Amino acid sequence: MCxxxxxxxxxxxxxxxxxxxxxxxxASATMAxxxxxxxxxxxxATGEVVDLTHTYDASFPTFDGTPGIQYEWAVEFAGxxxxxHKLTIFEHTGTHxxxxxxxxxxxxxxxxxxxxxxxxxxxxxxxxxxxxEDANATVEAADVEAWISANGxxxxxxxxxxxSGWASKVKEPAFRNDGEGKFAFPGxxxxxxxxxxxxxxxxxxxxxxxxxxxxxxxxxxxxxWLPAGRYGIECLNNxxxxxxxxxxxxxxxxxxxxxxxxxxxxxALV
Amino acid sequence: MCxxxxxxxxxxxxxxxxxxxxxxxxASATMAxxxxxxxxxxxxATGEVVDLTHTYDASFPTFDGTPGIQYEWAVEFAGxxxxxHKLTIFEHTGTHxxxxxxxxxxxxxxxxxxxxxxxxxxxxxxxxxxxxEDANATVEAADVEAWISANGxxxxxxxxxxxSGWASKVKEPAFRNDGEGKFAFPGxxxxxxxxxxxxxxxxxxxxxxxxxxxxxxxxxxxxxWLPAGRYGIECLNNxxxxxxxxxxxxxxxxxxxxxxxxxxxxxALV
Numbered sequence: 001m002c003x004x005x006x007x008x009x010x011x012x013x014x015x016x017x018x019x020x021x022x023x024x025x026x027a028s029a030t031m032a033x034x035x036x037x038x039x040x041x042x043x044x045a046t047g048e049v050v051d052l053t054h055t056y057d058a059s060f061p062t063f064d065g066t067p068g069i070q071y072e073w074a075v076e077f078a079g080x081x082x083x084x085h086k087l088t089i090f091e092h093t094g095t096h097x098x099x100x101x102x103x104x105x106x107x108x109x110x111x112x113x114x115x116x117x118x119x120x121x122x123x124x125x126x127x128x129x130x131x132x133e134d135a136n137a138t139v140e141a142a143d144v145e146a147w148i149s150a151n152g153x154x155x156x157x158x159x160x161x162x163x164s165g166w167a168s169k170v171k172e173p174a175f176r177n178d179g180e181g182k183f184a185f186p187g188x189x190x191x192x193x194x195x196x197x198x199x200x201x202x203x204x205x206x207x208x209x210x211x212x213x214x215x216x217x218x219x220x221x222x223x224x225w226l227p228a229g230r231y232g233i234e235c236l237n238n239x240x241x242x243x244x245x246x247x248x249x250x251x252x253x254x255x256x257x258x259x260x261x262x263x264x265x266x267x268a269l270v
Numbered sequence: 271m272c273x274x275x276x277x278x279x280x281x282x283x284x285x286x287x288x289x290x291x292x293x294x295x296x297a298s299a300t301m302a303x304x305x306x307x308x309x310x311x312x313x314x315a316t317g318e319v320v321d322l323t324h325t326y327d328a329s330f331p332t333f334d335g336t337p338g339i340q341y342e343w344a345v346e347f348a349g350x351x352x353x354x355h356k357l358t359i360f361e362h363t364g365t366h367x368x369x370x371x372x373x374x375x376x377x378x379x380x381x382x383x384x385x386x387x388x389x390x391x392x393x394x395x396x397x398x399x400x401x402x403e404d405a406n407a408t409v410e411a412a413d414v415e416a417w418i419s420a421n422g423x424x425x426x427x428x429x430x431x432x433x434s435g436w437a438s439k440v441k442e443p444a445f446r447n448d449g450e451g452k453f454a455f456p457g458x459x460x461x462x463x464x465x466x467x468x469x470x471x472x473x474x475x476x477x478x479x480x481x482x483x484x485x486x487x488x489x490x491x492x493x494x495w496l497p498a499g500r501y502g503i504e505c506l507n508n509x510x511x512x513x514x515x516x517x518x519x520x521x522x523x524x525x526x527x528x529x530x531x532x533x534x535x536x537x538a539l540v
């Protein structure tokens with residue numbers, strides 16, 4: 001019914017990106033000439049593909065503090081003309097999926113998440129200002145209600161993401177810990193996910209290290225949201241480049257059999 | 271410009287899937303009542319999300335014949351209330367990406383493929399009939415020209431995929447070898463990829479084990495296509511569910527730094 005729209009979106013994406021780059025180059029030249037500092041981010045361009053995925057390696061922060069990926073050459077280029085790595089990967093590293101099986105003995109594996117739940121409307125709840133004051137700030141039911149008042153109903157099958165500004169801290173100790181070395185990062189409060197569970201939401205996502213906030217004592221969101229057959233996305237990047245409503249998220253969840261989750265490629269179309 | 275279209279596509283996807291399932295259930299009931307065998311595949315539904323990714327585990331066929339993934343529990347559910355695996359993964363296993371770095375000493379890693387090259391129009395060149403006669407059948411320049419004659423120009427930035435029917439053999443020895451144990455599977459011929467290289471194509475994809483056919487002596491496609499900065503996708507699934515023209519492919523390439531490729535989640539919107 002809307003094949004044409006998808007193709008048109010792709011075309012517009014390419015056109016928009018070219019215009020965006022041209023515009024940015026022109027603006028940078030103007031700002032350089034006038035001595036005005038360049039902005040950190042350009043305004044989002046309609047039709048753009050936005051990459052919500054961090055590049056990760058052994059230095060990427062993990063919950064337990066050990067490297068989430070290690071590399072070894074399985075075949076080296078010299079003498080072979082091609083190369084490939086043998087990787088050791090802990091499933092919950094980088095921008096990654098929490099499957100129901102992560103917090104249940106017999107829930108769905110990451111390979112069993114239905115494909116139609118991987119292409120979804122994206123609703124973003126912004127708590128950046130609050131997170132500046134409180135590293136363990138949470139999205140609560142009142143925030144979901146406020147989003148609905150401002151933006152209308154959350155679309156069926158949506159992914160609801162928390163935006164806290166935390167992605168920009170990913171190379172700093174503050175992404176994970178406070179000054180005393182205690183876990184400290186934003187997350188969902190259970191009042192919010194209990195409400196979202198009544199609204200046909202496919203998944204929740206965070207730009208921090210965990211669905212629950214750093215100071216959670218009981219992982220209340222993990223232990224209620226995931227076993228109910230829903231999934232989560234942790235360590236999202238670039239949510240700042242998206243509108244709070246109107247983007248489509250595409251979740252490239254890994255598909256190894258019986259996985260409890262794993263590194264994913266997550267993209268959005270604006 | 272076409273935000274609305276994307277959202278509408280998602281909505282239509284959900285509606286179409288529901289209609290499809292209802293239709294399939296009704297058809298199955300009718301066929302059961304009349305003794306007519308159910309068809310193997312339903313006709314593709316417009317607006318559907320099609321999963322082009324195989325589920326993989328240690329039994330999934332690999333080029334070198336050794337298991338591409340191994341699992342170990344890093345945390346077990348019993349006693350912890352959650353669980354996760356430590357995985358050992360050879361990058362080129364399952365439905366996966368070949369990055370330029372796979373066949374060049376200093377080409378782009380899988381993390382460096384531009385996001386806008388991961389959302390692309392998909393053109394499918396079908397050689398299923400020929401592959402039934404010759405396991406090492408190839409797509410050649412004449413096939414590309416025939417596709418263009420029948421379907422119009424290949425869209426800029428497209429992914430061009432070879433469809434040979436090989437995905438259905440993935441659990442059989444014939445996915446990889448002929449009766450004598452020699453590599454035997456379809457692939458691209460260099461005449462085709464030399465032509466595609468002139469047409470602003472982002473990537474090529476195959477439903478077999480390798481971009482080059484099984485009987486290739488020189489990996490001519492790998493050694494020319496990848497070092498030129500383009501990527502490939504191997505072991506695609508379900509191409510039979512797509513039209514040869516008009517689908518959009520979304521390539522969830524992994525994003526570990528400096529990777530030569532890796533398991534990907536590949537989806538298509540019809």
